[in-house]
Amino acid sequence: MLELIATILLSLATLGIAWSGYQAARWNGRQAQEYAQANASRSLANRSDTDGDQERTQDLLEFNQWLQFRTANEQSLADAYEQRFRPGFRSAFEAWLAQDPLSNPAAARSPFQVPEYRVAALEKSDRLEREAAEHFDDAREATENTDKYVLTSVFFASVLFFAGISMRFLWQRMRVAVLVLATFTLIYGVVQIATLPIL
Secondary structure, three states: OHHHHHHHHHHHHHHHHHHHHHHHHHHHHHHHHHHHHHHHHHHHHHHHHHHHHHHHHHHHHHHHHHHHHHHOOOHHHHHHHHHOOOHHHHHHHHHHHHOOOOOOOOOOOOHHHOOOOOOHHHHHHHHHHHHHHHHHHHHHHHHHHHHHHHHHHHHHHHHHHHHHHHOOOOOHHHHHHHHHHHHHHHHHHHHHHHHOOOO
């Protein structure tokens, strides 16, 4: 009877190790994939951020030139710079002019302070940064799941050890005690597996 119990424990522990190893490998693959996607999103976010900063700098330079010529009463040069405004800046510029900023003290101090001012590349950069953070969190969760499955494999390996050595003892009570320990360790491992997410 004790040998039969030991054999059953060995079989179940072997299945537990196989399942835990399989799941750990799957979660490890997910971890690598999520980290790669996080890095790719961060790289694209940095590129978009650089593009957005360049657009914002260009907006600032062209607006300063427009303002300089406008205040110097050189309307033709001011109009020439106004024609060069990029479409994304033009809507903010027109909204700022609608506030009559030259005579209205409550108006925004510049077109860069009105809600209409937007730089698509910077908004894209923010979106990509959020995506990168989500992928990073998913990768960290996958790492934790991998570690938990590996730890569960250790418990099943303990069951193999205890069940394997149980028949080496001549004293009957020692055999029973070691098998009971192996059984509780197996139950703990099974409970752990049942609570872990499956991929």
